[in-house]
Amino acid sequence: MKVKAAVINEVDSPYVLEELTLSDIREDEILVKMVASGICHSDAVARAGGYPWYPVVLGHEGSGIVEKVGSAVRGFEPGDHVVLSYLYCGHCSNCLTGLPASCEEWMNFNLSGAREDGSLYFQREDGSPVYNFVSQSSFSTHTIVYERNLTKVDKSVDLRLVGPLGCGFLTGSGTVLNGLKPSPGSTIAIFGTGAVGLAAMMAAKISGCSQIIGVDIHDNRLEVAKQLGATHTINSKDVDVLSEIKRLTNDKGVNYSIDTTGVPSVARTSIEILAVGGVAAPIASSKHGVEVNFNADLNMLNRTIKGVLMGNAVPQLSIPQLIQFYKDGQFSFDQLVKFYKFDEINEASHDSSTGKTIKPILIIDEDYVPGT
Incomplete structure (x- = not known):
């Protein structure tokens, strides 16, 4: 399918909105329609040369709605509202003892830019590669993830707000x-x-x-x-x-x-x-x-x-906990955010790097209505 994504073509270059081809999902994969994505300091580090693969679609604080699931997926179905976070294997000794942030495959899963077999999620019309970031690449209208990337949230939760709970706010708390x-x-x-x-x-x-x-x-x-x-x-x-x-x-x-x-x-x-x-x-x-x-x-x-x-966090446990803290008035992260349109990504990134905005959030789906 065709998607619109913000691409970094080389070190220290601006984001460019491009039409890319997103591959078909495999049996263990999930297609998510992105609603919003936070911009994180790690995106700036990757953009400045801290990532080995270019061109790349960055973004790793996404929130969205499940659109399609592979035949082997059991925990999610189309229509589920989700927050995206990092990927972990689930079966190494660290994952099995409740430390997925210490997953033995963490670097390979999240920073290789591709699937385990080397195949790509994104490419240009001419077939040239565009790489993935943190097994998520949320600066796109759609993206492909796995069950362990996702945390399901209630549909009453405003998806525009909660993407940063998958990285920045998760890390700090x-x-x-x-x-x-x-x-x-x-x-x-x-x-x-x-x-x-x-x-x-x-x-x-x-x-x-x-x-x-x-x-x-x-x-x-x-x-x-x-x-x-x-x-x-x-x-x-x-x-x-x-x-x-x-x-x-x-x-x-x-x-x-x-x-x-x-x-x-x-x-x-x-x-x-x-x-x-x-x-x-x-x-x-x-x-x-x-x-x-x-x-x-x-x-x-x-x-x-x-x-x-x-944050040594298990996202599927910590994200709902943070949402509950927010509802209880103990974690007022909404005071720190500012919304930007998707095509304002370079302005949002600049405001983040200068400190003008504490947590910029890109609204990728402007038709989304909270609570629906």
């Missing part, structure tokens, strides 16, 4: 709820108050953290952080973060920290501000490394650096 698991009364500092950082703050409030310290260089974002759970905020352009956090914690430091920026100096600070026995989670995509003195920074103070991918 899951890093707290599933990765760090802070006990009530513990303290946490979150560096970067974009979509991921603010989701982490809301999760820290849900978890009962007594001090939630937001660190950023933008006062307007720090004001949003105060509204969504931060007990204290620090503008790191104006204040020495290490000294201020020591002051706020009576020289102890915080029990947990999360770096969502990927800036080496910030990641370094997120370790230095830890209390004895503290845990740091550096979760941003970055090409740059951070030097750590294992003895002085970690061993002598019993600190831990913890890797967390996709």
Whole structure:
């Protein structure tokens, strides 16, 4: 079938809306008509050269409606409303112990640009290849996924809002709820108050953290952080973060920290501000490394650096949980989004990268009516 998709043709090039051919679905595949898709920082990283395959259809925060299912599909049927997330195998030791974000086939499934047998989902009219992203490529009017990509949601849920629950908001909240698991009364500092950082703050409030310290260089974002759970905020352009956090914690430091920026100096600070026995989670995509003195920074103070991918979340469990938190008024992610038309994708991407918009969402199907 013919679809309209936003294609990146080479590193650092703009999105170009093109008509592509989408392959027929196979027996274990599902055709989804896209309603909306969030734009994530990882899309910007891929666009800037952090992905090996071009041209490519990016996007991995999609929501839509199942249009067709293969003969082997059992859990979904046409008409189901779904949120798309990453793909995992379901049968390796990590998947079987409830850690699909640590799936042994994660990289192959999500970053190979094609099916396992090398065949492609998208191609141009002349037969030339266009690659897939995170087994989803949600910047398209239709896409092909698998059962484990999907989380079914009630039709009363506004599909225009919930796509980012499949990655950005899932990553931030899951890093707290599933990765760090802070006990009530513990303290946490979150560096970067974009979509991921603010989701982490809301999760820290849900978890009962007594001090939630937001660190950023933008006062307007720090004001949003105060509204969504931060007990204290620090503008790191104006204040020495290490000294201020020591002051706020009576020289102890915080029990947990999360770096969502990927800036080496910030990641370094997120370790230095830890209390004895503290845990740091550096979760941003970055090409740059951070030097750590294992003895002085970690061993002598019993600190831990913890890797967390996709919030250590099982999407089919965590996405409904986040929707319930939202309904209960505890996870107000709708305050962070701005809608754009599909053909405004380059403007939306620019607004995301400059910080003008915290979470841009592309409305791909403008005929969709919430609740239907």
